[in-house]
Amino acid sequence: MNRRTLLLSALAGPVACSATFPDAPRRLTTAQVATLAALAEVATGGPGLPTASDLAVAGRIDDLMANCDPALVADVGLALDLLASPWVGLVVTGRPGAFVDLARDARMEVVGHWRRHRVGRVRGAMQALLGLCLATYWGDRRTFAYVGYPGPMGAPA
Amino acid sequence: MSRILGATSLAGGVHRRVDVAIVGSGAGGATLAARLASQGLEVALLEAGGAHTSADWGASDERVSYPMLYQDRGSRTTDDAAITVLQGRSLGGGTTVNWTTCFRTPDRVLARWAERHGATSWTSEALRPHFEAVEARLNITPWEEGLANPNNASLRDGARRLGIEATGLRRNVKGCRNSGSCGLGCPHDAKMAMHLTMIPDAVTSGATVYTDVAVDRVVMEGRRATGIRGRVLHRGSERTTGAEVAIDADVVAVCGGAINSPALLLRSGLGADLPEIGRRTFLHPVVAVTAEFEAPVHAWYGAPQSIASHASIDRGPNRVGYFLEAAPLHPMLAAIALGMGGPEQAAAMSRLRHTTTTIGLSMDGWVEGDEGGTVTVDGAGRARLAYPVGPLLAEAMHAAMRDLVSIQLAAGALRVGTLHVDPVVVTDVQGLGALDAAAYGAHEHGIFSAHQMGGCRIGTGPGDGVVDDSLRVFGVENLFVVDGSVFPTSLGVNPSETIYAMAHRAAAGIAAEAG
Numbered sequence: 041m042n043r044r045t046l047l048l049s050a051l052a053g054p055v056a057c058s059a060t061f062p063d064a065p066r067r068l069t070t071a072q073v074a075t076l077a078a079l080a081e082v083a084t085g086g087p088g089l090p091t092a093s094d095l096a097v098a099g100r101i102d103d104l105m106a107n108c109d110p111a112l113v114a115d116v117g118l119a120l121d122l123l124a125s126p127w128v129g130l131v132v133t134g135r136p137g138a139f140v141d142l143a144r145d146a147r148m149e150v151v152g153h154w155r156r157h158r159v160g161r162v163r164g165a166m167q168a169l170l171g172l173c174l175a176t177y178w179g180d181r182r183t184f185a186y187v188g189y190p191g192p193m194g195a196p197a
Numbered sequence: 198m199s200r201i202l203g204a205t206s207l208a209g210g211v212h213r214r215v216d217v218a219i220v221g222s223g224a225g226g227a228t229l230a231a232r233l234a235s236q237g238l239e240v241a242l243l244e245a246g247g248a249h250t251s252a253d254w255g256a257s258d259e260r261v262s263y264p265m266l267y268q269d270r271g272s273r274t275t276d277d278a279a280i281t282v283l284q285g286r287s288l289g290g291g292t293t294v295n296w297t298t299c300f301r302t303p304d305r306v307l308a309r310w311a312e313r314h315g316a317t318s319w320t321s322e323a324l325r326p327h328f329e330a331v332e333a334r335l336n337i338t339p340w341e342e343g344l345a346n347p348n349n350a351s352l353r354d355g356a357r358r359l360g361i362e363a364t365g366l367r368r369n370v371k372g373c374r375n376s377g378s379c380g381l382g383c384p385h386d387a388k389m390a391m392h393l394t395m396i397p398d399a400v401t402s403g404a405t406v407y408t409d410v411a412v413d414r415v416v417m418e419g420r421r422a423t424g425i426r427g428r429v430l431h432r433g434s435e436r437t438t439g440a441e442v443a444i445d446a447d448v449v450a451v452c453g454g455a456i457n458s459p460a461l462l463l464r465s466g467l468g469a470d471l472p473e474i475g476r477r478t479f480l481h482p483v484v485a486v487t488a489e490f491e492a493p494v495h496a497w498y499g500a501p502q503s504i505a506s507h508a509s510i511d512r513g514p515n516r517v518g519y520f521l522e523a524a525p526l527h528p529m530l531a532a533i534a535l536g537m538g539g540p541e542q543a544a545a546m547s548r549l550r551h552t553t554t555t556i557g558l559s560m561d562g563w564v565e566g567d568e569g570g571t572v573t574v575d576g577a578g579r580a581r582l583a584y585p586v587g588p589l590l591a592e593a594m595h596a597a598m599r600d601l602v603s604i605q606l607a608a609g610a611l612r613v614g615t616l617h618v619d620p621v622v623v624t625d626v627q628g629l630g631a632l633d634a635a636a637y638g639a640h641e642h643g644i645f646s647a648h649q650m651g652g653c654r655i656g657t658g659p660g661d662g663v664v665d666d667s668l669r670v671f672g673v674e675n676l677f678v679v680d681g682s683v684f685p686t687s688l689g690v691n692p693s694e695t696i697y698a699m700a701h702r703a704a705a706g707i708a709a710e711a712g
Contacts, residue, residue, distance in 0.1 A: 086543035148539060155618050160640030163618065164278040171533045178532035178546060179260045186543075187528050188550035189497060192256040192384070193376035 067105045067113045072120040073098050076173070078140040079123065082147045083170050084177040089186050097176045116172075119165050123150070201288070201400060203248050204409035207429045210440035211407060215241040216711045218425050218446035220412045220461065223290020224696035225680035226452030227391035227399065228331065232704035234402035238711050241405050241444050242396070243425070245453075246287035247432045248408040251386050257378035259529040266294050266382055268457075275570065275584040279639035280482060282456070282582070282646045283380075288408050289392035290454060292693060295647070296379045296501040297368040297388055298522070299337045300690035301328050302698070305511075309563075314685035315657035318666050324698050331697040334398075335369040335389040344375070346499025349523045351488065351553045353504040355608030356521070361600070363506040363521075369693075370500075377498040377525050410442050411435075413578065415449050415465040415676060422449040422676040448675045448711040452700070455479070455649035455682040459572040460580035462653065462663070462670070462678075470672055473663050475572035477654055479687035480584060480646035481558040484594045485524060485534065487545075488553045488605035488613040496526035496553055502691075509600065510560060510689045517567055517593035518560045520689060521601060526554045534616060534643055555605065557597025559590055560689040562651060569687075572652050591638040599632050616643035648692050653682040667706045668699070675710055679703050 068076070077098035085091045092098065105113045122128065123139050130136040132153045133146045142150065154166035177183065184191055200206075217233050219226045222244040230242045247253075247265070254262050263271030266287045273282040285291035302324065310316035331337070342365040345353060356363035369389040378384055386393055400406060412427040424445035428437040451458045459475040468474050502522050510518040526549065534554075535545050545552075562569040570584030586594075598615055602623050605613045614620040621635050635641075656662015659671045664683050670676040679700045681692050688695060 083538035083542070086540055089543060151538060160279070161277065163640050167536050168278065170536055170538045174532040174536065174538065174542065175529050179529035183546075184528065187546050188493075189528050192258055192378055192381070193374070193498060 068102050068117055068120070071124060072117050073102050074140050075120045075124040076101060078147060079151070079169060080173040080177065082144055082151060083173045090182055092173065092177060095177055095180050095182060097173055100176055101172055119169055123154075123169070201248050201396075201406040201408065204429055204432045204438060207407065207409070207440055207442075208438065210429065211410070211442040211444060213241070214445040215239045216446065217241070217448045217450060217707065218444045219243065219450045219452055220425060221290060221452035221454060221457070221680065222288055222391060222396060222406065222408075223285065223452065223454055223680065224292050224391065224693050225454075225700040226450070227289065227292070227395035228697050228700035229450055229452060229679050229704055229707065230399035230404050231395040231402070232701060233708055233711070234399045234404040236708050238708060239403065240399060241407060241446070242399060243410045243412055243427065243442070243444075244288050244290070244406065244408045245411045245430065246290075246408065248288040248392075248406070249293070249382070250392065251382060251384055254382040255384065257376070257381035257384045259381060259527050262294070262381035275582050277583075277639060279586065280480060280584055280644045280646055282480065282649065284454065284456065284649055287392075288396065288406070289390045292390040293382055293392060294380050295691075295693055296525070297370055298502045298505070298691040299367045299369055299694040300688075302695040303689060306686065306688055310655065310685050314655055314662065316655045316666055316685060319699075324702060327698040327701040328694065331694065331701055335394055335697065336371045337367050337369045337694065340365060340368045340500060340503045342503070344500065345503040346375070346377070346496070347490075347492075347494040348496040348499065348526070348553045348555075349502065349504040351490070351494075351605060351608040351610070352506065352521060352523050352555050355604035355606070356506050356508075358607040359603060361506055361604065362508045363504055365503060366505050368500065368503070373500065375499045377501060379501050380525060381527070407442065411437075412442070412453075412461060413464060415451070415461065417465060417467070417673070420672060421674055422446075425449060448677065448707055450677045450679050450707060451653075452678070452680045454680050455652045456572055456580050456582055458678055458680055458682040459652035459663075460574050460578075463572075463574045464578050467670070467673070471659050471663050471670070473654065473656065473659065473661065475652050477562055477568055477685070478570040478572050478582060478584070478652040479562045479648075479650040479684070480570065481648040481650070481687055482561060482586065482590060482594070483556045483558050483645040483647065484598055484616070485554055485556045485643060485645070486598055486601040486605060486613055486615055487535075488555070488608070488610035489548050489551050490553065490610055491551070493550050494553050495550055501525040507689070509596070512593075512596075515564060515589075517564055517589050518689060519557045519593050519597040520560070521555060521557055521597070521604070524554045524556045526552060536616075536643070553605065553610070555601050557594070557601055558648070559593045559597065560687050561590060562686040563689070564589060569651055586639040586644065594642075594644075595632065595635075595637045598637075599629060602629065602632060617641060648681075648687070650681040650684040650687050650692055653678040654685040655683050656685070668703045669706075677703065677707055679707075
C-alpha cells in the first residue's frame with residue numbers, strides 16, 4: 041500500500057472533481073466504490089453536517105481515479121479490496137461479512153483496528169484512505185459553515 | 198528575446214545554447230539567474246512546475262493551491278509515508294508557498310560548517326553584504342509583534358509566562374493584508390516571492406525562463422557538463438507532451454532543492470564517483486499540537502508565522518535541539534492532520550475556529566548519530582526519500598510536544614491535544630505526565646516537513662561531500678549546486694534567506710566559470 045499516491049489523490053481530488061469527465065471509464069470497480077462510500081460514510085458527517093453521500097465523496101474520488109496514474113488506482117483498489125474482505129470483518133468483529141454489509145459500529149471498529157494496527161504501514165494505509173475521504177469532504181465549501189470558516193480572504197477585485 | 202515560456206509555447210521543444218543553464222526557479226535558482234543575467238550572461242532558467250500566478254490560484258482555495266503549487270501535487274512523503282513533505286513546485290519554487298519567515302544563518306551553524314565540513318569561506322562576515330542585498334530586494338523586515346494573530350500570540354504569551362524566550366521574526370512581504378494564505382499562494386502578491394522579484398529581474402536582464410520542463414539529466418562529457426536534457430510537460434501535470442528540451446551550456450547550475458537536486462545528479466550518472474549524493478538529507482521534522490481556547494482564534498487568518506522560540510535549539514551534545522513556531526490551520530489540511538474520522542473528527546472540526554496549532558521543528562543532522570535521510574532514484578528515475586526517525590529524534594519530538602502543550606496551557610488553553618492516533622489530551626499541568634506514556638516516532642503521530650535541506654552537502658572531498666566550498670560539484674569543472682541541498686547540517690531556522698544569500702554570493706564564482 042502506498043500512502044504517497046493515496047495522499048496525491050486526496051489533495052488532487054477537488055481539482056479533478058472540478059473538471060470531471062463523466063464519460064471517462066471508472067477505473068475503480070463498483071465494489072471498490074461501494075467500499076469507499078461505506079468508509080466515507082463512517083469517517084465523515086455528523087449532526088448538522090451533510091453526509092458523505094450528500095457530497096458524493098466516493099463518486100468524486102472515483103471520478104478522480106479516471107484521471108490518475110494506473111498505479112495509483114491499483115494502490116487504492118488494493119487497499120479497498122483488503123478492507124472489503126469478509127475475513128477482515130471476521131477477524132476484527134467476530135462476524136463474517138463484507139465491510140459494506142457491516143453495521144456502522146462494526147465498520148467503525150474495523151477502521152479503528154486498522155488505525156491502531158501493530159504494523160506501521162497498515163496504520164499508514166488507513167490514514168491514507170481516511171485522508172482521501174476527509175480531504176474531499178472537509179475541503180468542500182458546504183462544510184465551511186459548520187467549521188465556522190468564512191472561506192479564504194479574497195483576491196483583490 | 199526575453200520571455201517566460203510554458204508548455205503551450207514549447208510544442209516544438211527547445212534546442213539552444215546558453216552560457217548558463219539553471220535547473221529550478223526557487224530561492225537559489227531565481228536569485229542566481231538574476232545575478233548572472235545582470236552581468237550580461239545568457240541564462241536559461243528551467244522549472245518543472247507551471248508559471249502560475251495569483252490570477253491562477255485566486256483567493257487561495259486549498260483545493261486549488263495544493264495540487265497546483267506543491268511537489269507531487271501536495272502528496273510528497275517519505276518512502277514509508279510516515280512524514281508528509283510539503284515542498285513547492287511552480288515558478289518561484291518554495292518561495293511561492295512558504296510562510297515568509299526569514300532568518301539569517303546562525304553563526305554557530307556557519308562555524309560548525311567551517312570546522313567540520315570544509316565550508317570555510319561561508320562566514321557571517323562574508324555573507325553579510327549578500328544578506329543585506331537580498332533583504333533589500335525582498336523587503337525582509339521585522340513583522341510587528343502587535344500584528345501577531347491569536348495563533349502566534351498563544352505561542353508568545355504562553356512561552357513568556359513560562360520564562361521561555363519567544364521573539365518576533367522577519368518576513369519578506371510588502372503590503373501584506375494578513376489573509377493567512379501564504380502557504381496557498383498570496384492572493385494579493387504581497388509576498389516577495391521569486392516569481393515577483395528575482396525572476397522578473399532576470400527576465401529584464403535578458404534571461405529566458407522555461408516552465409513545464411522536467412529536466413531528466415545533466416549531460417556529461419568526461420569531467421565537464423555540456424548541458425541538460427528534459428521534456429516538456431502538460432501544464433500542471435507529470436504527463437509529457439512529447440516535446441524535448443536540449444540546452445547546451447558552458448555552465449550548469451542545479452537548483453532543484455533538496456530531494457530533487459540529488460535525484461538529478463544521480464540520474465546523470467554521478468553517483469558512482471560521488472557516493473555522498475543523497476545522503477544526509479534533512480527535513481526539520483515537525484510535530485504539532487492543537488489547543489482549544491474559549492475565544493475564537495481563527496488560525497486561518499493572519500500572518501502564518503510571526504513568533505518563534507529557539508530556547509531549546511541547543512540541548513547539549515547528545516540531544517537533538519528544536520525550535521517552536523506556529524502553523525496556519527485551514528479546514529482541508531486540518532482534516533488530514535487530525536485524521537481521526539468519525540464523531541471525534543466532526544467534533545474537532547466544529548471547534549476549529551477556537552483552535553491553535555503550534556509546531557516543534559527538530560534540528561536534524563546536528564548531533565552525532567542523527568544523520569538524516571537518504572535520497573535515491575527508482576527505476577523510472579523518480580526521487581525517493583528514506584528517512585528513519587531514530588531514538589534521538591523521537592526524544593526531541595517528545596520534548597517539543599511537552600513544551601508546546603505546556604505553553605498552550607500557560608496561554609490559557611482549555612485543552613491541548615497531540616496528533617497521535619489516539620490523541621493525548623491534556624487540560625492542566627498535572628496531566629502533562631500523560632505525554633510521557635505515549636510513543637513517539639514514525640507512524641505514532643503526525644510528522645511533517647516544510648524545510649528540506651542537504652543531500653548535496655558541502656564537504657572537503659568526494660568522501661564527505663558532493664560540492665566544494667564554492668558549490669562546485671567535486672570532479673566536474675562547470676557543474677554547481679546552488680540550493681538548500683548543499684547545507685552540511687540543517688539550520689535550526691527557516692532556510693529561505695540562507696539560500697537567497699548563498700546564491701547571491703555564489704554567483705560571482707559561477708559567472709567567472711561561465712565567462
